[in-house]
Amino acid sequence: MPIKIGLIVLAIVGLVFFFWPGHPPYQFLTSLISQKPIQQKLQVKNEPKQEFNTLPSLVKAEYASDITEEDKGFVIRGISATDFYLQKWFGKSINQPAMLRVYAAESTPIEGGAKVEVENGKMVILIGTKSDIWKNMIEVNKYGGESRNKISAHEYVHVYQFHNGCGNAAADTYAAPKWFLEGEAEWLSYKVMHETRLVPS
Numbered sequence: 683m684p685i686k687i688g689l690i691v692l693a694i695v696g697l698v699f700f701f702w703p704g705h706p707p708y709q710f711l712t713s714l715i716s717q718k719p720i721q722q723k724l725q726v727k728n729e730p731k732q733e734f735n736t737l738p739s740l741v742k743a744e745y746a747s748d749i750t751e752e753d754k755g756f757v758i759r760g761i762s763a764t765d766f767y768l769q770k771w772f773g774k775s776i777n778q779p780a781m782l783r784v785y786a787a788e789s790t791p792i793e794g795g796a797k798v799e800v801e802n803g804k805m806v807i808l809i810g811t812k813s814d815i816w817k818n819m820i821e822v823n824k825y826g827g828e829s830r831n832k833i834s835a836h837e838y839v840h841v842y843q844f845h846n847g848c849g850n851a852a853a854d855t856y857a858a859p860k861w862f863l864e865g866e867a868e869w870l871s872y873k874v875m876h877e878t879r880l881v882p883s
Contacts, residue, residue: 732763732766732878734758734759734762734763734766734878735755735758735759735762736758736762737758737761737762737782738761738762738765738775738776740776740777740778740779740780741761741776741779741780741781741782741807742779742780742781742782743758743781743782743783743784744781744782744783744784745784746784746785746786746787748786748787749784749785749786749811750786750811753784753786753811753816753830754784756828756830756831756833756834757782757784757809757811757831757833757834758834759831759834759878759880760830760831760832760833760834760835760836760838760871760874760875761782761807761834761835761838763831763835763874763875763877763878763880764834764835764838764839764842764870764871764874765838767870767873767874767877768839768842768870774846775842776805776838776841776842776845777845777846778804778805778845779804780804780805780806780807780841780845781801781804781805781806781807782806782807782809782834783806783807783808783809784808784809784810784811785808785809785810785811785812786810786811786812787810787812792808792809792810792813794813794815795809795810795813795814795815795816795833796808796809796810796813796815796816796833796834796836796837797837798837798840798841798844805840805841805844805845807834807837807838807841808837809833809834809837815833816830816833819832819833826881827875827879827880827881828880828881829875829880829881831875831878831880832871832872832874832875832880832881835870835871835874835875836867836868836871837867838871839866839867839870839871840863840867843863843866843867848863849863
């Protein structure tokens, strides 16, 4: 008996929802009967466009003398956009001073072309703009968008992780598996690039 009552109540709720004015099923039925297309109001957000051309106040930068302004812009944009969206999504970003050091020479002293290391207790983002990873991102750009911004975005997420309890980079100890830290940095940096429309959807 209770099952029958439950089914009847569920059917009544379903029918009310289905035929309630303003709901998609109701709109579909009325458009089907009247043979008129569904009219939907599109809400356009008039949010001011973010430029992302300034580093966060906690990040101090050093650029090699042969860094181009274009490459400098890619690095700054990636970090600035990531900082903005970390604040927007999680209500916080990095909470201690950090360094950014960008090299341009072919003999960049950075394994892999981009990484984060600890120097005198401070997180330091190292990026080489003549590295293989930088060149690879230029190749990826053939498919649309600008992927070089993502390199600094990825490394900035690592700084955020360590500033917010994901481990001690100086001691090479982590509160989460390394694959998780890399996966999160890759996912969040791509999500930032997607939100800023710097990479195609």
